[in-house]
Structure formats: structure tokens, C-alpha cells
Amino acid sequence: MLNFDLHNPTRIVFGAKTVSRLDELVPAGARVLILYGGESARRNGTLAEVRAGLGQREVHEFGGIEPNPSYETLMEAVALIQRKGLNFLLAVGGGSVIDGTKFVAAAVDYPGDPWEIMESHGATVHRALPFGTVLTLPATGSEMNKGSVVSKKATKAKLVFASEHVFPRFSILDPTKTYSLPLPQVANGVVDAFTHVMEQYLTYPVDGRVQDRFAEGLLQTLVEIGAEVMAKPDNYDARANLMWTATLALNGLIVAGVPEDWSTHMIGHELTALHGIDHARTLAAVLPANLQVRREAKRAKLLQYAERIWNITEGSEDERIGIAITSTRVFFESLGVPTRLREYGLNAGHIDEVIAQLEAHGMTALGEHEDVTLAVSRQILEAAL
Template identity: 50%
Template structure:
């Protein structure tokens, strides 16, 4: 087990009707900016629930934060935060809205001239403008971590950011919101969370036996509830386990004491930036090829995963490892998630070379748990994903 530091101060309020708890969590004297996305919360009743819970509070609104939260849009919100002297933000949405609010939390207190520096220069945020969240879409665990990913259309870039100042003060997770999520988003959320676990698990044995068990437990739970969630998102028990699994997949716990990979995300982000493919789907495109390409260095964990998550107990270590990759693809397919780039865009040819050049230009050498994957390796993995 590797040395680690772990702290996660976010207060989680989980369960039926928890949105009504907002009033006791928001500072009573706050000037609040409530931020949300395209307005789906006005259709599913969450907007009303939040507004009811915040009756008597001083609340302004900013809507229209898009999927893959867009820098230019966030700058408008930043202007409003400054002009209106906002002291607390409430993100009502999924990972995109929450990530956008994290950028705003950092940017509102950032002392430099250009907020883009927070992203391009990877400036960590030690103290941000405080915010809470009401989660409407389980997937990214942004509701219980201190990281965010922000996009910039103008330059087709997608950067990550973070820091201990960016944990939400509280997050409200009511699994009843799952009932109104479209099937496509449910499949994305399951795939996203599952791949988050894989990125922190599918490396090499490091003697972190407990972390392995917890990671496997999250994946087993996602596998168990996925068909139930897809079939009937109003199945509360399935929705609750889906929601809590997504949070636990990336709230920091399972990455502590283990090597982590994240190469799938780095490659996947490029596919979103280039083609606008849903984040989760880019992970499903890249992951199987990534594991096949790096088979030798990952085969022990692949075999352990095949055994414990998929019950594949026969065959050699290599056979089990191979079957584990296949089981992962089958799982994504069962969610109607395609796993080849060519199934998403007819313009897939040359993508590997474009990403090769982007990685080379940015100096992104050394991806993966061994920091050994070069842009040339990335090129081959992306090509295998066509």
C-alpha cells in the first residue's frame, strides 16, 4: 500500500425528501446564486423543490451551464457573482453544473488577471467561494470531490482543475431524481462511474487489499443495479445504490494508497473536444483498447477483476484477464453504449494522429500508472479504438 493523505469534509445528505433540508445547510445571511443547466430541473419538479426550500433566502439565478461546462458561459456567471456580491453558490444539476460552479468558486477568489490561468497553469485552489450542491444526475461524483473539468470551445480544449478549497460544503442526493433522467443519461452515468473505478483499480497489484475490495464492491453494485435502473429508473432501491455508487467511485477514497491510471480519461477528453461525444461514451471507446494495449502490465489486476466482479474463475491468468476485458465491453453494450469510435463519427480516420500531435504539443508525456505511455502509445491505443 502506498502512503496517502485523505480528507473529505463534504457533508452528504442522502435520501428521499432531503432537498427540504437545504434551509438548514445554507448560511442564513448568504446572498445566494443558484446555478443550473438547460432547464430540465423546471420540468422534473426539482426547481420548485429547491425554491420552496429556500423561501426567505436571498436567491439569484444563473441558468444555461451546458454539458462539458463552457468557459465563455462561466465568465458571464463570474461577472454576475462579482456585480451582485454573491457569497454562496448552489449548484443544482449534474457533474457539468457542479464542475462549472467549482471553476466559479476558484475564479471568484482568484487574485490573478486571467481566470483561464487556473486551468492552463493548473493552479490549485486552497480557498474558494463556498457552495453546496443538489445533485440531479449521478455520474461524476463531483458532488463529493474537489476536482472539475472545464471546456473551451474556441480552442477545443478540456482541462482539469482542483484543490482542497473546492469541496462542496454540502451535497444533497435524493435518489428520486433518477426517475426523470433519460435512459441515455442513465447509461452514461453508469458507464462513467464504472470507468472511474477502473481508472483507480486497473493498474498492478500494490498490496492495497482493502481498496481493491471496495473498488470491486462498487463495480459489483453497478453491475447488479444497472439493468434495474435502465428498466425502471423509479425503482428507488436501484436508484439509491446507483447514486451512492457513483459518489463513492470518485470521492477520493478508493484512490488512496494505490497507483492510479487516468490515461483513459486523458484520451477520452480529446474525443469529446474533437467530436462532442458524451464524456462517458469516450471512456467506453478507449478503455478496452487501453487494456488490450497495456495487457502485460495490467494482466494481474485484469484477472482479479474478471474473477471477483464477473465470476470468471476458469482458465489461465491471461485467459481470465482477456475475458475480463470482453465482459467490460459486453457490460457497456448491455447499456447500449457503443465501444468503437467509428460507431460515433464517420470522420474517425486520422483521429489518432491528431491526438498524437496534441499530446506532443502540450508535452503530455508519461500517461498511465507507470507514467510510461508516450504520445506514440496513445496514437496506437486510439487507432485500436476505431
């Protein structure tokens, strides 16, 4: 097992009817900005419930944060905060809203060009406004980590930053808030959480037995509940398990002491930035192809994955690995998520532009061994077609 330093200060408040606890979680004198995405949060009553929970505090709203939050939109929120003198943020939504709120929190008092936050991957962040979250879409785990992904429309850049200063102070996780989600968003959440676990689990063995079993438990849970969360939107237990699994998939627990990959995500980010494909759907296309192209480097963990997640114990090693990769693809497709880039209108002619963006953003040595060169990324994209 590798050395590690694990710290997570986010308080989780989990369960039905917990939004009312905002009054005890937000400082009494806070001047609050609620950040959210579309109008669904207003239509389904969540915004009204949040406002009621905040009591008599000064409250302002900022809506319109995109599914892939843009720098341009987020800077409008920064300007509003500066103009009104607000001092506490509350993200109401899924990972995109929370990611955007993290950037806003870091950008409000940033001394230079705020885009430097993204270009430095968070190294230049030394303070941020405090914020909490009310999670409505389980997927990214952003409600309990220090990471954020933001896009810049002007340059079609989609970059990642992380900072100890942008852990949420608290996150309210009420599974009933997911009942009204469109099913494609629920499916995306399952795929996103599954791939988060895979990026930390399916690398190479370091005898991290506890981490492996944690990760395998999360993967098994997602496989077990995948059909349930799609077929029965008001199944509280299934939605509760999805919500908690997605949080645990990226809160630092399963990556402690083990190597991590993230090449699937980096390639997927470029596809989203260039072509507007949902983040999770880029992952569904890239992950199986990535495993196929790099099956030799990942052989030991692929065999473990085949046995422990898919119960594949017969056949040669190559056969078992092949079935495990196919099983992954079939699972995503059973949720209604296509796993081929051609199903999103892409062909071989689109690959050069993706490779050029990877190079422009310094993504030339990805993966747990830093051996996913631009040539290997090209092979992965070709296999994903």
C-alpha cells in the same frame, strides 16, 4: 500499500425529500446564486423545490451550463456574481454543473486570468466561494471531491483542476431526482462511475486489500444494477445504489494508498473537446482498448478483475484476460453505449488531431507508470476504432 493523506469535508445528505433541508444547510444571510444546466430542472419542479428550500434568502439563477462546461459560459456566471455581490453558490444538476460551479467559485476572486486555474491544474487557487450541491445526475462523483473539468471553446482545450478550496460544503443526494432522466444519461452515469473505479483499481498490486475490496464491491454493484436502472426508472433502491456508488467511486476513498491511472480519461477528454462525444461514451470506447493494449503491464490486476468481477477462473491467463476485457465491452454495450469510435463517426484519419492535442496539453507520459507515451496513446486509439 502506499502512504496516503485522506481528507474529505463534504457533508452528504442522502435520501428522498431532502431538498427541504437547504434551509438548515445554507447560511441564513447568504446571497445565493443557483447554477444549473438546461430547463429540465425547471420543468420537473426541482428548481421550485430548491427555491422553496432556500426560504427568504436573496436568490438569483444562472442557467445554460453545458454538458461539458465551457470557460466562456462560466465566466458569464462570474460576472453576474461580481455584479450582484453574491456570496454562496448552489449547483443543481450533475457533474458538469458541479464542475462548472467549482471553477466559478475559484474564479470570482481570482487575481489574474482565471484560465490559469485550469492551466495550473488548481495550483494557483488559494480561496473560493463556498457552495453546495443538489445532485440530479449520478455519474462523476464531483459532489464529493475537489476536482473539476472545464473546456475552452476558443482553443478546444479540456483541462482538469483540483483544489482543497473547492470541496462542496454539502451535497444533497435524493435518488427520486433521477427518475425523469433520459435513459442515455443514466447509461452514461453507470459507465462513468465504472470507469472511475477502474482508473483507481486496475493498475498494479500494492497489497491494498481493503481498497481492492471496496473497489470490487462498487464494480459488482454497477454490474448488478445496470439493467435495473435502465429498465425501471422509478426503482428507488436501484437508483439509490447507483447514486451512492457513483459518489463513492470518486470521493478519495478507494484511491487512498493505491496507484492510479487516468489515461483513459485524458484521452477521452480530447475526444470530447474535438468531437463533442459524451464524456462517458469516450470512456466506453477507450477503456477496453486501453486494457487490451496495456494488458501485459496490467496483467496481475486484470487476472484479479477477471476472477472477482466476472467469475472467470478457467482457461489460460491470456484467455481469462481476453474474456474479462470482452465482458467489460459487453457490459457497456448492454446499456446501449457503443464501444467503438467508428460508431461515433470517427476513423483513422481523426487520430493525428487527438495526438496533437494530447501533446499540446502535456499529456505525453500518462498512466500509473507514466509509460503511456504519445505512441501508446496512438495504439489505444487505433484499437478503439
